[in-house]
Every structure is written in structure tokens, then in C-alpha cells.
Amino acid sequence: MAATTDLVVDLGERSYPIRIGRGLLGCPGLLDEYVPGKQAFIVTNEAVRDRYLDPLLASLPRVDVEYACIGDGEAFKTLDTYATLMDRLVTGGHNRTTAIIGLGGGVIGDIAGFIAATYQRGVAFIQVPTTLLALVDSSVGGKTAVNHPRGKNLIGAFYQPRCVIADIGTLETLPTRELKAGLAEVIKYGVIRDAAFFDWLDDNLDRLLALDATALAHAVATSCRIKAAVVQTDERETGLRAILNFGHTFGHALEALTGYERLLHGEAVAIGMVMAADLSSRWGKLPRADARRIRGLIARAGLPVKPPPVSADAMLEAMGMDKKVVDGRIRLVLTDAIGTAALTDQAPEVAIRETLEAGDALCAE
Template sequence: MGAGKTTVGRILARRLGKRFVDSDHEIEARTGASIPWIFEIEGEPSFRRREAEMIRELTAQSGIVLATGGGAILNPDNRAYLKQRGIVIYLRASVDSILQRTSHDKNRPLLQTANPRERLEELTAQREPLYREIADLVIDTGKPNVNTMVHAILQQLGALGARKRRAQRMRKHSGKNMSDAMQATEANQLQRLDVALGERSYPILIGENIYSDPDLLAPYVNGQQAVIVSNTTVAPLYLQGLQQALEGMGKQVHSVILPDGEAYKDWPHLMQIFDAMLGAQCERKATLLALGGGVVGDMTGFAAACYMRGVPFIQIPTTLLAQVDSSVGGKTGINHPMGKNMLGAFYQPRLVLADTATLASLPQRELSAGLAEVIKYGAVLDAAFFDWLEQNIDALLQRDVDAMTYAILRSCQIKADVVARDEREGGLRAVLNFGHTFGHAIEAGLGYGVWLHGEAVGCGMVLAADLSCRLGKIDQASAQRVRALVAAAGLPTRAPDLGADWLKWMMVDKKNEGGAIKFILMQELGRPWIGSVPDEALQATLSACSQAVG
């Protein structure tokens, strides 16, 4: 509810030359009664029966754009009719957005409660899996305006048609001998959402076996030159497939293979990218493609921001951490011996391709490190998602495709919403650094690469939750839930004892102001708090949550 289905549906119908129908409006027209009246006099079960009859009738028609009520998918027959008879577009909105849009609307019976936020969170937890089950397209509603949203839908409808045509070609040419990879690509349901930044907006595409899909790449590689940046671990697995796809599009392809690891995220290795581009006489329309984890993505983005004062680049993240965090939002940069990510730029990619199939080759330790960033989103921005993670952590560790796809999608949705409202970390975006103040100190104090970034962040979240509890912002049970989920993900919950160096490294943080350390903490699960803290509380947390190194 409140996602804008009626408004978007009318415009979409006009653009497609179809008739618009709203199932709720049809029910009101035929009964002569309003939806709130039906709920009050007849009850919700009676309304749902009328709704099911209406959807069965309307989905049998052709040439229409149908907007359903938000609860229509609760009926399995409705879900079947919608999925089998049409293309289902799910307009996803955050609880905060829905509250803002419906705060003065008295025509929504399910929100006429003392605590509409709590009710919306309950409805989201109940309905979200069903929306995902039947949706062909997922559209994030946090865009600048309705026309931008409709444009995104039309683009996705075009991409969906292209994928179906490609599948038909594969069946025609391959027949019964079609490879497993082709079958997986054909069957895969591509998920898409957009980071809404005006003229710098870009899509995030999530699916299996998509990293070298020419239909998905072609609209975003406009020049004749393409430079792939990868590392010694990822290149042997995926470089050839991507290179062949680009060459098949008629591109001149060059590659830069960097050593693997956080220790190489520095100026000398950044220069290797510049050297290769200059050596190949790359022009301003050359496209950089980051094929790898967070280090490769950060360095490629920084190189793209600097080369000829800016060339286009594409993120193709191959680790979970990069897919849910570092590839999204435009933060690029390298480390300095005195601080992590202290040199860099905000520079947005043209496209993010998150291929879940690449996670099959990810070591278990790297998978756990990525889950730290996933947990972060739930801990400070989405309590319902945190609940879901507690229930599904085993499935994620076992790399269940459906669970992993949803975790990536939801994480990207949360981050995209924050980035759209605060691209350059002027305020709100700082909440995405929950656990990072402690985590960056651990990484720098031990030496980059000793702990993985996600391991340090996971442990940092445990410290941040403990500190939140000591300040009376959350209860002990909430702090324990954070610790338990971090541990269940296979991440460390005890920090190395850095002694006096804790403050030294925490002071080197871009969020700090006026010489004071600025912490991202919790005021309850799903809600962040930002500010400075008393030294005695900080020291108590460091003492309680640290252990001797060695």
C-alpha cells in the first residue's frame, strides 16, 4: 500500500497504449461502497473474496494495466492468476516512505491503528516473500519522480523482452543439447533496482550467469575501447568470458591484472591501471570494468574518476561483500598507511551487475565477511530484515540461491535508498558505517589484510552494540542478538586488544568532526544513532570486548 501503484499504473498504461484498471476502484464501483465501509461492515474476509473474484475476472482480459491492492497476493489463487496471465511489477517502498505517503489517508483500514509503523512492519514481513515469489520486475520507488519510475519500468520491460528473445534463439540453435549454463540463464529471474541520482542514476541487476551477458552490457559500453580490471584470483575464473563477450560486441579489450588483497589497494597499484590505459591510448569514451571484489571495485572506480577527469565504468562484483556494499553508491579510493580509504572520490558507475553464480567460487571465509555488511543493514536500518537474517543465516551460509538473491536485493535496496538521499555522506549516509569505526581501527592496527574487511566490520558491530547498550540506547537482549547473529555468520566477536592504538586509529576517520570521534550506534534494532560518547563508556566496551593479540 502507498507505493504509488495507481499513479504509476495510469501513466504506464498511457505510455503503452493500454487501458488502466484498479481492482479496488472496480470493487467500489460494483458494490457502491467504499473499501473502508466493506472492511467495517462485512469484514476483511468478505473483502478478500470480492477481491479474488475481481482479480480472476480482470486477469482474463487483455490490453490492460492492472493495479491490485497490496494484500491481493495473500490469496494463492490470486498469485497464480497474476503470475500466469501477465507480467508482474512489484513497486517496493520502505516503511518510512509508506508512512509518509499514508499519514493523512483515512481510506486504508489496515493502518487505522494506534501504531501504524508496527502494523506496516508486520505487513511487510508477511507480504514481502510473496511479492518476490511472483514478481517479474522489482522497481524501487525511491526515485526523483513518477516519470523516472515509469521510465525504469519501460526499460526493464524492454530488457525482459530481450532476454526472452535470447532464450528463444538459444533453444532454436541448441535444441535438446542446450548447455546447463544456458538453461540456468534462461530460467533465471533477473532482479533490478535503480540508484536514483538524477542524471547519475544507474541500475543494479541481480541474477545468475549474467556477468558476461552482452544484452545487459551493450547499452552501457558505448565507446570502442574497454579495459577490464581484475586480480590474480578472479581473472582465471571469469576474465575470458567477459573479454569474449565484449569482443563479440566489437570492442577493443584490454585487461589489467592486479595482485589480490587489501594490502595492494595503494597508489603504486593504482598507477598500473593508468599505465595500461595510457599505453593502450585509451580515449575519454573508453569504459573501465571492475571484475572482482571490493578492492578491485574501489580502485577501478577511482581510476575512472581520475583518467582524463572522468571516464565511464561498470561494476561487476564477484564477492558478496562487494555485491551488497562497495559496488553500490559511488565511493571509490585507495588506502594510505595512516588511514583506510583516505584518498578517493565519489564517482558513480554506469551499471552494477551482481552475478550470484560467482559466489559459488567464493571461499567460506570471504562469504562470511560479506554477510557482515548484510547484517549491518538489518541492525541499523531494517529490523524486519534483521529478523529474516536470524531465521535464514544457515541457508545463506549454505549459499541457497533464493535466500542469497533476496539478501543481496534487500541490502542493495536499503543502500540505494540511503545513497539517493545523501550521495556524498553529508549526514544520513554515515549510518552505513555502523561497525566501521571499530572495524577500520582493527584493520589498520593489525595491518591491512590480516583480518578481512568484513571480519573487522562484524566484530566492530559487536563493539558498537555493546557500547549502545552501555549508553542505555538498547537493552542487553538486543546487544546479544547482534553478537549471536555475527557469531552465527562465522565472524569474530572478540576484537584484538590494540591498547592505546585504539584511539589513534579511530581518530583517523572521515566521519570525525572537531577532533571528536563520531560513532554510529543503535537506539534500537533497525534505528541508528550518531554522536560522540563518554570516554569511560568507550573504554569499558574496549576492555570487555577485546582480547590479547596472538
């Protein structure tokens, strides 16, 4: 096992560690202190089970473990899946000291967390993320949810895990497209909070794409540190936490308009960040050269930077349906320098429309 980095998400009595390292899964006793009783219930899917269930079981030698595989993908993050898992817990005789373990990407972590938040009014929850997006984003911060046919993540709870086991070795089997989608969120942290990290990403992107373990561990740890700091300040998203949505209002609209099929979430966020950078500079807040740097890094990561052909009107309407709208004004996270971001409802509509119509000219001269 490589050296580990331990971070703490400091939320008073709900504080928890994030253990980051390569080869963590399989270490005996890894999870002992986080499983309160003698039972655990692992939620995963077949693709992840085949690769990582055995190592996880080796980390739980003293516990009675049951596991359930759900279907693969966003389409299974539903109340139906939730009900099936609840039936398994009840018929399996799981009591209040059982621990729910989410082993997989963000879909698994989100639904497993919601199960943990609600089974017998809340039982211990452990996150074992296996995608880059889940390692740097969804496993940290306590947002859990399932989707409703009318919208993503409409049913859920804030519920913090007891610990996060971030084994970067799991990224070695992740499809490249999913790795790149996770990189979009990593780049986001640099843009919104840490200019030096953005510079580091600029210099080390090739190492990350080549799965260099040291570089990945640094990127995951820095991302988690930034997310933890934001969540510690604003756990329930009444203020600062909104900056984590940089690129997401545009991104969610693109996902919705393309039927949630054409773009991965991280790819939509990548285009959304290019749009947010473009708007920030059109509005005169962000130097054009910085907007170009943001677009350039996203493009070098192999992520899309050009929106699919959707009309500005359709985008405005889709953004109007977004949860981040208050009193009819579109609230967007924009940046005035790499390393800072803020939520604003003051962006001029003319500039928003220009950004939505810019196409391949986003962030251009």
C-alpha cells in the same frame, strides 16, 4: 540464467541500474548499452580472471577489449598500481569513449572506479563485483579510492558507475572466509535500517551459508536497496550516509592495531558492530536483549565477536586518528533499536572505555 532483480540507484542524471541474478555473466549484449564506444578496459586480478573473464568477454561481443591484472589484495590498491593502469590506457590508445570495467572484489572496484573517474577527466565505469562485500557494499554508491601509506582510501573520488552487474553465481567460488566477511555488511543493513530483514537473516542464515541462490539473491537485493536508499538521500556523506559506518570506527581501529593482516575488513566490522551494540546498551539506548541478538547473529555467521587483545588506550588513540572525529569528540554510529541507527558524539567516555575493556563480555548479561 535465473530470474533477475533490477534496482535503480536514483541520482538524477547519474542514476544507474543494479542487475542482480545468477548466471548474468555470459549473457550476450548484457553490457551493450553501458559501453558508449567500441573500446573497453577490464581491471581484474588473476584469481578472478581465471574464473570470470571469459564469461564477461562473452557479454561484450561487439567491443574491443583489453584487460589488465593487478596484484591480489589490499596491498595493491595503491598509486603505483594506478599509474601502471594509466600507462596501459594511454599506450593502448583508449579514448574518452572507452569503458572501464572493474571485475573483482572491492579492491578491484575501488581502483578501477578511481581510474574511470580520472582517465581523461572521467570515462564510463561498470562494476562487476565478485565478492559478497563488493556485491552488497563497495560496488554501490560511487566511492572510489586508492590507499596512501598513511591511511586507507585517502586518495579518491565520488564517481558513480553506469551499471552494476551483481552475478551471485560468482559467490560459488568465493572462499568461505570471504563470504562470511561479506555477511557482516549484510547483517549491518538489518541493524541500521530494517528490523524485518534482521529477522529474516536470523531465520535464513543457514541458507545463505549454504549458498542457496534464492536466499543470496534476496539478501543481496535487500542490502543494495538499503544502501541505494541511503546514498540517494546523502550521496556525499554529509549526514545520513554516515550510518553505513555502523561498527566501522571500532573496526577500523582494530584493523589498524592488528596491522591490516590478522582480520579481514568484514571481520573487523563484525567485532566493531558487537562493540557498537554493547556501547549502545551500556549507554541505556539499546535493550540488552537486542544487543545479545546482534552478537548472536554475528557469531552464528561464523564471524569473530571477541576483539583481539589490544588495550583500551590503544583503541582510543586509533579511533582518535579516524576520519570520523570532529572537535576531539569521538563520533560513533549507535543504535537504539534493531532497525535504526544514528551518528552521535554524545556517548559517555566512561561507557566507551567499559566497552573497550569488555573483551569476551561484550553484550553479555
